[in-house]
Structure formats: structure tokens, C-alpha cells
Amino acid sequence: MEFLAMGGYGYYVWGSYGMTALVLALELVSLRARRGRAVAHLRAGGLDHPAAPLAEVLR
Amino acid sequence: MNTAAPVPAPASLADSALPAGGIFAALRWSLVRDLKVAMRSRSELGVQLLFYIIVVSLFPLASNPERTLLAAIGPGVLWVAALLASLLSLPRLFAGDYGDGTLEQIALSPHPLEALVSGKILAHWLTAGLPVTLLAPLLGIQYAMDGESLAVLAAALLIGTPILSLLGGIGAALTLGLRGGGSLLALLILPLYVPVLIFGAGAVEAVRAGLGATANLSLLGAGLLVAMVGAPFAAAAAVRIALD
Amino acid sequence: MAASNKYKLSSPAAFYPVAGRMIPWFGASAAVLAAIGLWIGLWLAPTDFAQGDAYRIIFIHVPAAWMSMFIYLVMAFWSALGLGFNTRLSAMMAQSLAPTGALMTLIALFTGSLWGRPTWGTYWAWDARMTSELILLFLYLGIIALRNAIDDPRRADRACAVLSLVGAINVPIIYFSVRWWNTLHQGSSVSLSAAPRMAAVMLAGMLILAFAAWFYTIAVALCRVRVIMLERESGSGWVSELFALNIVHLKKA
Numbered sequence A: 001m002e003f004l005a006m007g008g009y010g011y012y013v014w015g016s017y018g019m020t021a022l023v024l025a026l027e028l029v030s031l032r033a034r035r036g037r038a039v040a041h042l043r044a045g046g047l048d049h050p051a052a053p054l055a056e057v058l059r
Numbered sequence B: 001m002n003t004a005a006p007v008p009a010p011a012s013l014a015d016s017a018l019p020a021g022g023i024f025a026a027l028r029w030s031l032v033r034d035l036k037v038a039m040r041s042r043s044e045l046g047v048q049l050l051f052y053i054i055v056v057s058l059f060p061l062a063s064n065p066e067r068t069l070l071a072a073i074g075p076g077v078l079w080v081a082a083l084l085a086s087l088l089s090l091p092r093l094f095a096g097d098y099g100d101g102t103l104e105q106i107a108l109s110p111h112p113l114e115a116l117v118s119g120k121i122l123a124h125w126l127t128a129g130l131p132v133t134l135l136a137p138l139l140g141i142q143y144a145m146d147g148e149s150l151a152v153l154a155a156a157l158l159i160g161t162p163i164l165s166l167l168g169g170i171g172a173a174l175t176l177g178l179r180g181g182g183s184l185l186a187l188l189i190l191p192l193y194v195p196v197l198i199f200g201a202g203a204v205e206a207v208r209a210g211l212g213a214t215a216n217l218s219l220l221g222a223g224l225l226v227a228m229v230g231a232p233f234a235a236a237a238a239v240r241i242a243l244d
Numbered sequence C: 001m002a003a004s005n006k007y008k009l010s011s012p013a014a015f016y017p018v019a020g021r022m023i024p025w026f027g028a029s030a031a032v033l034a035a036i037g038l039w040i041g042l043w044l045a046p047t048d049f050a051q052g053d054a055y056r057i058i059f060i061h062v063p064a065a066w067m068s069m070f071i072y073l074v075m076a077f078w079s080a081l082g083l084g085f086n087t088r089l090s091a092m093m094a095q096s097l098a099p100t101g102a103l104m105t106l107i108a109l110f111t112g113s114l115w116g117r118p119t120w121g122t123y124w125a126w127d128a129r130m131t132s133e134l135i136l137l138f139l140y141l142g143i144i145a146l147r148n149a150i151d152d153p154r155r156a157d158r159a160c161a162v163l164s165l166v167g168a169i170n171v172p173i174i175y176f177s178v179r180w181w182n183t184l185h186q187g188s189s190v191s192l193s194a195a196p197r198m199a200a201v202m203l204a205g206m207l208i209l210a211f212a213a214w215f216y217t218i219a220v221a222l223c224r225v226r227v228i229m230l231e232r233e234s235g236s237g238w239v240s241e242l243f244a245l246n247i248v249h250l251k252k253a
Helices: A002-008 A010-043 B023-040 B042-062 B067-093 B095-099 B102-108 B113-142 B147-174 B181-208 B214-243 C003-009 C012-044 C053-085 C088-120 C128-149 C153-184 C200-232 C237-252
Strands: none
Touching: A002 A010, A002 C053, A010 C053, A010 C088, A010 C200, A010 C237, B023 B042, B023 B113, B042 B067, B042 B113, B067 B095, B067 B113, B067 B147, B067 B181, B095 B102, B102 B113, B102 B214, B113 B147, B113 B214, B147 B181, B147 B214, B147 C153, B181 B214, B181 C128, B181 C153, B214 C153, C012 C053, C012 C088, C012 C200, C012 C237, C053 C088, C053 C128, C053 C153, C053 C200, C088 C128, C088 C153, C088 C200, C128 C153
């Protein structure tokens, strides 16, 4: 509990760490989605129509 | 692009044929040509100056017409408005020639593109930066600035606005023919304008603080030299990229 | 690695699988280093007697600020290489670094402002470093926006390279000018001597987190460059070959 309070600076400390974690997570998620779109596009033969969602083909 | 077959020159090129001579002849040719083109659309130049005047006149209405406050914010307002006016007039640096294919012919000419681009940038400064510089002391009076401040303001704008045209030339060339060109140009170029703004407005600020403007003006001068050497090459490279 | 191999690696087809093998190593190193660094920063390092626990923010603020500038330099380096030698891979590397660079700048700004509130008493001060960092963010966003506005990827590569290089020349000038402006206006300047004296354990935590951020950046940039290759080289033989192989794999599994 004392650890979470950060000597009264909990809001600032955890705000910083939380926001950093959130932003990095968002970057990873959006990168994964972008990869999924590229892969789906290629699986659809590189044609310009939306392909069915597809599991990660390339690991 | 066919270079072998003679291409009929568009009207704007036919005014004066490209000269045979060296770098300075090329620079002079594109300078004279762009000035002629600009003079044909004088009303557009007038509107851009009016924009400068109106932006400057808005700030006292938005804050407070108190004289000491006006004198304090005056240099900054006049400089920010100069930045915006320069930004507003940048598209006409290349866009017209790009649209009617003249730019391609200019790039294909045997003359160094850097010299031709420099001529265009110089013409842009003469029709955009110089009028703003001449007008600024007049508007400075509205801002209750004293004589020395007005003189330093004019000097700083005289050295600083060519840098705006030089840096802006790079941005104008990079954004040729792109969607959202105007606001994109602002995003690309305004951050690069920051040092000019700081040293330019800082020169007047320094005078007001009794420090003297020499340091600021020399830094602006150094910036102008660097920009004069580097920017034509970057702008010419950007023109080639846009034409590819 | 032999020199001839290095040369071959500069083609996307050869680099794609190599990057794929490198990503897990960099990613895992980043995760391990981040865990150690966070443990030191949040737990092991003692409370600073002047700033209390608020100083723990700089364990992520300083690495993010370092990375934001370092990534710009690396991006400009790849841009220059791509412009000079017309290599596709260098331009793709530059393209893949820009979003992560912008993100690091954003983190540096955000954490700096959250550190400034308890330390300086304000979320935002027009301090030289914060202002330069803000302008750096604009530069990153400008490069990304220019990339998005150009449909032809090769034109986008070269236009972004020119802009990155012009920006790289400007970054030191901007920093110098902002500091100059800051010293003129003493009233708004904030002294950085408020930063705590670095005890050895604090320095260790910060350096470890800096390395974690560095490895994270490498891993993400490699990931993104692979996606960019798939997007941009979808018509080329090696991509379709890759997919033919993988579809066979999928069927076997």
C-alpha cells in the first residue's frame, strides 16, 4: 500500500508509468493489426478487396 | 518525358528564352521571369499583404490595447504574422509552374536547377518578404514601439525573411501536387522556422531589455548564409523528386 | 559475417528472414532489461530526500528523451544512405523508425510534464529542453504526414529523406535557439539542478532502462520494417514465394 502511494506522489509516478505502458501497448497492438492487414491482403492475392480476417500466418 | 523532340513552350516560358550563359545568367533569367509572372497577378500579392495587416491588427482586439502590453507583444506578433504571410504565399513559388508543365522544362534545361530555383526563391522574397519588411515598421507604430525598436525590427526582418523564403522553398517543393498541400506545408515548415522567429523577435526584445541587438542580428546573418548555401540544393533535390 | 553477406543483406528479400530471427532476441532482451530496470527504479532505489518518490519518473523520462533524439539521428542516417545509394532497405528502415521516434518523444513530453508538476509546480514550463522536445515531435509528425500524403512509395522515400536531413541540420540550431531564448527570459526558466544527485543505484536503473528502450526500439522497428516490406513488395517474387511456403506449412499443421 505504501508502495502504491509513492510517498504521496502516486498520481504522478503511476500516471507516468501507466501512460508509458499504455502507449507502448498501443504501438504493439496497432503494429500487429497492420501486419494482419498486410498478410490478409497478400492472402487475398494482393487484390484490392478486403479479405476475410485471418490468423497470423507468418510467425 | 521526351527530351529529343522540341516541345512547344507554354506561354509563360515564351516571354524570354532561356539564356546561354552560366549560373548567374540562369538565376537572373528565372528571377526576372518569376517577377513578371508575379506582376501579372498583382492583386494576389496585395491580398497577401492585407492578410499580414489583418492578422497583426487582430491581436490588440484579442488581448488588450494597453500600450505597455502592446509594446511587449508587438515584435512577436509582427514576426509570427510574417511567418504566416510567408507560409501563405509559398505555394505560388512552384505550384503554377508545376501545374502547366513549365517546371519540368525548367528542370530539363541544361542550366543548373539550383541556380534556377535560387532565382525563383529570390523572386518570392522580393514579392513576399520584402513588402512585409517594409510594412512592419508602420504596423509597429500601432503597437507603441519606439524608434529604435522599429529600426531593429526592420533590420531583423530584412535578414530573417530571406531565410523564410529559402526554407519555405524546400517545403513548397516537397509538397508539390500533394493532397492537403497547404496545411501539410505548415506542419513541415513552421517547426523549421522556429530559430528565425526566436532570433528575429529576440533582436527587438534585446533592445528593449537594453542588451543591444548585435548578437541576435549576427546569428540571423549566420543563419542566412547557411540557408543561402544549403537550401537551394535541398529545394532543387526536392523539385527533382516531385517531378520524377 | 562476411562482407559479401552484408552486401546481400541490403535487399529486402534477404533481410526479411534475418530480421525475423533477430526480433525475438531483441524483444526478450528488452523485456528482461525492463523488468530489472523497473525493479531497481521502483523498488530498490531509495526515496530521494529532496523530491520524494516523484523523482522515480525520470527512470522512464530520461531514457525516452534520449531515444527520441537518438532515433532521429538514426533515421536521418538511414535517410542519407537511402538518398545517396538509392537503396530500398535504408529508406524502409527510416520509414519504420519514425512512428517509434514520435512515440518516444510523446512519452518524454508526457512524463516530463508529470514530473514537472510536483517538482516545479507546473505541468508545462517553456523550458529549453521541453520546448525543443515539442518541436522535435512536430518534426516527426511532419515526416509521417508527408509520407502519408505521397502515394508513390519511392517519391515518399526520397521526399522524407530530404525533410529528415533538413530537420537533422535544424535540430541543434533549434535547441541552441530555444536555450538562447530561454536565458533571455529568466522569469520562465526553470533550473534543472532540481534533478537529484544520481546515486549509483539510480544511475544503474536508468541505464538499464535506457538499454531496454533501445532494444525495444530495435525490435519494433524490425517488426515494422517487415510489415512495410510485405506492404510494398507484395508484387515481387520473394513475397509470393514466402506465402506459398507458409500456406503449405499451415496445411501440414
